[in-house]
Every structure is written in structure tokens, then in C-alpha cells.
Amino acid sequence: MSDDSLAQLLDTPLRPLPPGWTVADRVESLAKARALEPDDYWEWVARQQRWTREWDTVRTGGVSDFRYFEGGLINVADNCVDRWTEDPATADRAAIVWEGEPGEVRTVTYAELADEVSRLAAGLLDLGVGEGDVVAVYMPNLVEAFTTIHACNRIGAVYTVLFSGFGEEAVASRLQAARAAVVVVADASYRxxxxxxxxxxLRSALTRCPSVRATVVVDRTGDGVALREGERSYADVLAAGAGGAPAVPLDPNAPSFLIFTSGTESRPKGVVHSVGGFLLGSWANAHWQVGREDGDVYWVAADVGWLTFPIQAVVGGLACGMTVACFEGALDTPTPARFYEICERHAVTKILAAPTLIRMLRKFGDDLAAAHPLPGLKLITAQGEPLDGDTFAWATDTFDVPVINAYGQTETGSTWTYPVYGVDPLKAGSAGTPVPGHTFAIVDDSGEPVPPGVKGNLVLTGPFPTLCRTVWGDHQRYLDTYFAKFPGSYATNDEAVLDHDGHIWVLGRADDVINVAGHRISTMEIEAVVTSDPDVVEAAVVGVPEETKGTVPIAFVTLRSSSDDGVADRIRALVAGEMGGYARPDRVYVTPAMPKTRTGKTMRRLLRDVVVHGGPTGDTSAMEDPAALEAVTEVVRG
Structure with missing residues (x-):
């Protein structure tokens, strides 16, 4: 990033919240929370939950070997489901409002959810699932994903969610790595x-997964599934558990959730989150980032296979007693109006999504947005990828609501820096300031802190309950990956800069920094400039080898209009003018679509593969729409 571009970013003005957006009691509560030391804050969070037995010690250990609430016993399902059934006012509150892509709608109250979770937990026990056994969840956004996860939470089983877009190889490799005992699967999904x-x-994958003892099949399509040996219907498992099962008191440091992430490495890591840690951090995340208010319907417009969904919907949202909206399918099917129609049909008040969704809505146009004004909407919060300033401004102006940009990682188990809803002022594109309980630093490659306005490596300097505890079956890999580079701190492997108002700006992965003729530059920084062109809806920049310069940036863009006359030259000139000639994209490809995961993240690795190798060289099973990659390949080949 050039000095001028960095200065422009750091000079981004604060955007105060209008009085109507301020929630008075949250202002006072947040001020008190921010005044606490981290361990005192987490003790306050713990006291918002229900414990079977109180703890002896809040925390022991440092950032890489910590344990929280030793001696205490707690159950996640009890806190997310059971506790809300004890008051008639909340027992009859909708916990989940679900819509399938074909149009079916199902509403489940907290009382109904508690009953089904208890019966499913008993049914899993009948299948031989015990505390510490791994249960894989292989399905789209269904009510049964909620019930399965909380049935596992109820009996102390470890759940792992497999993205429903995974193919045979991806499913088999993760089941093998997890040593899963049972898989709960939908017969099909609609997309x-x-x-x-x-x-x-799954059946094909299971030929290589001897640890799997049983499969539970959800009849999503209603066709009636012909079951094979080792398979049980979801309905039969519920019937077998008709008597229900009590919530098991668990060590808050015991493993609860196993999620696979490749991160910056080619071999997926099974990141482990703990029982109490994940509950406390998820509750706090939903409490501050979203904030339940009477009448709220909170739509987490993400896939259950993305950690955000378990954090914000399945655990955090329910732990806060919220009504959570859940949609199975694609948000542009059968028409671009589907997103707006869901909001209207279910009276959605708050939305969480990846920035990709907001860019998609912007691409669909102002006329469509004007036809669906969504007067009940209070908040949009985005995470998963950097939120560019133009997209922030469009969403803020179009929907007249705060747009919160939050930052976290699979490994951190929650987002930990963002403007708190209803309290903190906003800056277009910044990740706000850290929420209570988290301490950070921005350091140079030697681990020394850098001053505000200077780019560096973003690290977390203290532990917190939702930070992952290990890599499944490989603790040394956990230590080497996250704590070896900066001893005493957790390395996010992201670059960031702190501005003079204390806001954190996450600039992208440290491994996305490329060296162009001796100049180090982040591809994310180039993307931010490219998306400032008024015709560009979305951009992705990758570095590819070049004989003279070593590496050169290549830009892929999708446009608002169908004409691309002069766009490439204009973008190259724009980047050169903003950042310097060394950052000018070597080539600009205009493509109708980008290859994305179902969670909305652009698969830059595949873009790089197409340019360098002519096609993908690795796993493509997480890709949402193979046609997008075909379109990119056709454009690159000319």
C-alpha cells in the first residue's frame, strides 16, 4: 500500500450513530465490561450462563496452554435450549424459523426444540454414542442441523459439520481424520x-471410513429413503429416544466442536473448540455484535458448514434466547428478489452475512432494493472477508441501518473486534475496536510493536475462552502453526494497521503479500483500489510468477454493466495512480462470476491455478458453482 493510500485509509472519518440507533442500557453495560480485566470480564460472562457446579478458578495457564473455569460443570444444550423452556413467555417463543429453497416454512418453538433435542440425544445414546465420540453432521441448513448439534452437546459427544457441498473425497478425508462414529445426513439438499x-x-465415502458405526438419515425430500445395513432413519432414532435424555454436566474444557480448516496450509486442520469456552464466547459474540431486542428475528445468512453459523445461530443466538431465521438454499434462486422476500416474509430485523452477499445485492441494483425497502431492518453485520468502503457505503445508504464489519477466524471461535451494535461509531471498512476480554498487538517480523499508522502482523497477546485448544490428534501442529512465530502470542497470520482513533484495519493474509520487483504489497490492498471503480462490483487479485519481476498481480473483476469497454485500462491506471506503477495489475480479466465457497468466500487459489496451470490443481469440492470456474477459465484462455 502506498503512503498516500495508507494515509487516506487512516483518515477515514468516524460515522456517529444517529440517536435512534443507540440502545441506552448497552452503552452503560459495555462501558463497565470494557473497564474489567480480561479474566474478570470472562467471569462476568460465565455468570450469565447456568452451571451445574461453579468453578474453582477462572483461568490457569498462558496463551497456548490455558484452561478456564476448572472445577466447574456446564452443558451447552441446557443453556441454549432447556433454560428457555422454564418460563412460558420464552417456551413458546420461536427458536427457529426455517425456509427451504422450494418454499416450505417451519417454525419451531423453544419448547418444541427442547423436546426434539432430548429425544434425539437419547436416540444417539441408543446407537452407542458416548461422551467424546465424534458425530458428523452432513446436511444443509435444516432444523435437524440444530437438533443434531444440541443432541451432541446434551450428551457430551463432539460434533463436526461437513459442508453439504463436499464431494466424496472431501467427506471421506474428514471422516477419517475425525474418526467419526456416527454420521447424521440428509438424503439430499436443494440448491x-x-x-x-x-x-x-456419503455411502461412497464410507467404504474408506471404518470408524463410522451408524448413519442416521433425514428424509429431506420426503421421497422415503430405502435404508441399507447400518442406516437408521432420523424419525426412528427419535422414536427410540422417546423417553428423552438428561443434559450431562461436562468439564468446560472438554472438546465440544471439531471444525476443519485448511488455513494457509494444504492439509486440513481439525480445530478443536471446548464445551464452556465455545458457549461463553458465542454468547458474548451474539450479545455484543447483534444484541437481542424484543421482536427480533435474526437471520444468519450463511451455511451451517461455516463456523459463523454455529457461533451466531446454533449456539450464540439460542444462548441469547433469540429467534433465528434459517434458509436452506441460494439467495438468488429462483429470482434475485429471494433475499428481500425472505426478509419480508419472516419480518427479519437483523442480518449477518459475508460481504459477498452485500456485493451481490448491490449488483442486483438499486431498483430491486427500492422495491423492497425493508422498514423493519435494524442491522447488517458482515464478516468472513474484508468489507470494502464502497460496499459499506452502499448498504448503509440503501438500507439506512448500521453496517457492522467484524473480524475473527475459525481458530478464534468468534469475532473479537468490531463496533458494538447501538454503541460504537463506525468507519467504512474498519473492524472497529476489540470487544472486552481480548488483547492484541500489531508487531513487526521481530515481534516488536509498531506505532499507529504502520502495517504489521496482527497477534493476540492473551488467551480467551473461544480460542481453539488444539489440532485434533496433533497438538504439536497447533503449537507450531499458531505460537511458534511470535512466542507468547497467538499469530493470526493476518496483516493489520491501527489508526489514530484506535480502529483496527485488517489488510489481508500475510501470505497474500506478494513481492513485485522488490516491493512488498498485499493483494487485498490492490483489491480495495480496484473495487473503488464505479463499474466494479467485485474484485479478486492474485499474484502469479513472472520471469522479470518475480511476481505480478492479476485482477479478476465482475461488473455492474454488461459492457467492459476500456475497463481493464482504466483499472490498471487507477491502481497505478493510487498505489504506484509497481502495483499495476499485469492483466485484468472481466468475468461474469467468481468461484466461491457456499459461505461466499472467493476461492483465489483457483483463480491463481487457472492463470498458472490452466485449471485447478487441488480440491474443488467446497466450490458453490462449478460453472463459475468454467466461466473464468474461458475468459483466461480467451
Missing amino acids: RGRRVQLLST
Whole structure:
């Protein structure tokens, strides 16, 4: 990033919240929370939950070997589900409002959810699932994903969610690595108007997964599934557990949730989150980032296979007693109006999504947004990728609501820096300031802190309950990956800069920094400039080898209009003018779509592969729409 570009970013003005957006009691509560030391704050969070037995010590250990609330016993399902059934006012409150892509709608109250979770937990026990056993969840956004996760929480099983877009190889490798005992699977899912066969994919994968003892099949399509040996229907498992099962008091440091992430490495890591840690951090995340208010319907417009969904919906949202909206399918199917129609149909008040969704809505146009004004909407919060300033401004102006940009990682188990809803002023594109309980630093490659306005490595300097505890089956890999580079701190492997108002700006992965003729530059920084062109809806920049310069940036863009006359030259000139000639993209490809995961993250690795190798060289099973990659390949090949 050039000095001028960095100065412009750091001079971004604060955007105060209008009085109507301030929630008075949250202002006072947050001020008190921010005055606490981290351990005192986490003790306050713990006291918002229900414990079977209180703890002896808040924390022991440092950032890489910590334990919280030793001696205490707690159950996640008890806190997310059972506690809300004890008051008639909340027992009859909708916990989940679900809509399938074909249009079905199902509403489940907290009382109904508690009953189904208890019966499913008993049914899993009947299948031989015990405390510490791994249960894989292989399905789209269904009510049964909620019930399965909390049935596991109820009996102390460890759940792992497999993205429903995974193919046979990806499913098999993760089941093998997890040593899963049981898989709960939907027979199929609906995506973009077609059925995606999940059970048949699982059956093929299971030939290589001897640890799996049983499969539980959810009849999503209603076709009636012909079961094979080792398979039980979800309905039969519920019936077998008709008597229900009590919530098991658990060590808050015991493993609860196993999620696979490749991060910056090619071999997926099974990141482990703990029982109490994940509950406390998820509750706090939903409490500050979203903030339940009477009448709220909170839509987490993400896939259950993305950690954000378990954090904000399945655990955090329910732990806060919220009504959570859940949608199965694609948000542009059967028409671009589907997003708006869901908001209207279910009276959605708050939305969480990846920035990709907001960019998609912007691409669909102002006329469509004007036809669906959404007067009940109070908040949009985005995470998962950097939120560019233009997208922030469009969403803020179009919907007249705060747009919160939050930052976290799979490994941190929650977002930990963002403007708190209803309290903190906003800056277009910044990740705000750290929420209570988290301490950070921005350091140079030697681990020395850098002053505000200077880029560096973003690290977390103290532990917190939602930070992952280990890598499944490989603790040394955990230590080497996250704590070796900066001893005594957790390395995010992201670059960031702190501005003079104390706001954190996350600039992108440290490994996305490329060296162009001796100049180090982040591809994310180039993307921010490219997206400032008024015709560009979305951009992705990757570095590719070049004989003279070593590496050169290549830009891929999607446009608001169908004409691309002069766009490439204009973008190259724009980047050169903003950042310097060394950052000018070597090539600019205009493409109708980008390859993305179902969670909305652009698969830059595949873009790089197409340019360098002519096609993908690694796993593409997480890709949402193979046609997008085909379109990119056709453009690159000319």
C-alpha cells in the first residue's frame, strides 16, 4: 500500500450513530465490561450462563496452554435450549424459523426444540454414542442441523459439520481424520433449483471410513429413503429416544466442536473448540455484535458448514434466547428478489452475512432494493472477508441501518473486534475496536510493536475462552502453526494497521503479500483500489510468477454493466495512480462470476491455478458453482 493510500485509509472519518440507533442500557453495560480485566470480564460472562457446579478458578495457564473455569460443570444444550423452556413467555417463543429453497416454512418453538433435542440425544445414546465420540453432521441448513448439534452437546459427544457441498473425497478425508462414529445426513439438499444428493455421496465415502458405526438419515425430500445395513432413519432414532435424555454436566474444557480448516496450509486442520469456552464466547459474540431486542428475528445468512453459523445461530443466538431465521438454499434462486422476500416474509430485523452477499445485492441494483425497502431492518453485520468502503457505503445508504464489519477466524471461535451494535461509531471498512476480554498487538517480523499508522502482523497477546485448544490428534501442529512465530502470542497470520482513533484495519493474509520487483504489497490492498471503480462490483487479485519481476498481480473483476469497454485500462491506471506503477495489475480479466465457497468466500487459489496451470490443481469440492470456474477459465484462455 502506498503512503498516500495508507494515509487516506487512516483518515477515514468516524460515522456517529444517529440517536435512534443507540440502545441506552448497552452503552452503560459495555462501558463497565470494557473497564474489567480480561479474566474478570470472562467471569462476568460465565455468570450469565447456568452451571451445574461453579468453578474453582477462572483461568490457569498462558496463551497456548490455558484452561478456564476448572472445577466447574456446564452443558451447552441446557443453556441454549432447556433454560428457555422454564418460563412460558420464552417456551413458546420461536427458536427457529426455517425456509427451504422450494418454499416450505417451519417454525419451531423453544419448547418444541427442547423436546426434539432430548429425544434425539437419547436416540444417539441408543446407537452407542458416548461422551467424546465424534458425530458428523452432513446436511444443509435444516432444523435437524440444530437438533443434531444440541443432541451432541446434551450428551457430551463432539460434533463436526461437513459442508453439504463436499464431494466424496472431501467427506471421506474428514471422516477419517475425525474418526467419526456416527454420521447424521440428509438424503439430499436443494440448491439452485436442483437436488444435491448427499446420502449417495456419503455411502461412497464410507467404504474408506471404518470408524463410522451408524448413519442416521433425514428424509429431506420426503421421497422415503430405502435404508441399507447400518442406516437408521432420523424419525426412528427419535422414536427410540422417546423417553428423552438428561443434559450431562461436562468439564468446560472438554472438546465440544471439531471444525476443519485448511488455513494457509494444504492439509486440513481439525480445530478443536471446548464445551464452556465455545458457549461463553458465542454468547458474548451474539450479545455484543447483534444484541437481542424484543421482536427480533435474526437471520444468519450463511451455511451451517461455516463456523459463523454455529457461533451466531446454533449456539450464540439460542444462548441469547433469540429467534433465528434459517434458509436452506441460494439467495438468488429462483429470482434475485429471494433475499428481500425472505426478509419480508419472516419480518427479519437483523442480518449477518459475508460481504459477498452485500456485493451481490448491490449488483442486483438499486431498483430491486427500492422495491423492497425493508422498514423493519435494524442491522447488517458482515464478516468472513474484508468489507470494502464502497460496499459499506452502499448498504448503509440503501438500507439506512448500521453496517457492522467484524473480524475473527475459525481458530478464534468468534469475532473479537468490531463496533458494538447501538454503541460504537463506525468507519467504512474498519473492524472497529476489540470487544472486552481480548488483547492484541500489531508487531513487526521481530515481534516488536509498531506505532499507529504502520502495517504489521496482527497477534493476540492473551488467551480467551473461544480460542481453539488444539489440532485434533496433533497438538504439536497447533503449537507450531499458531505460537511458534511470535512466542507468547497467538499469530493470526493476518496483516493489520491501527489508526489514530484506535480502529483496527485488517489488510489481508500475510501470505497474500506478494513481492513485485522488490516491493512488498498485499493483494487485498490492490483489491480495495480496484473495487473503488464505479463499474466494479467485485474484485479478486492474485499474484502469479513472472520471469522479470518475480511476481505480478492479476485482477479478476465482475461488473455492474454488461459492457467492459476500456475497463481493464482504466483499472490498471487507477491502481497505478493510487498505489504506484509497481502495483499495476499485469492483466485484468472481466468475468461474469467468481468461484466461491457456499459461505461466499472467493476461492483465489483457483483463480491463481487457472492463470498458472490452466485449471485447478487441488480440491474443488467446497466450490458453490462449478460453472463459475468454467466461466473464468474461458475468459483466461480467451
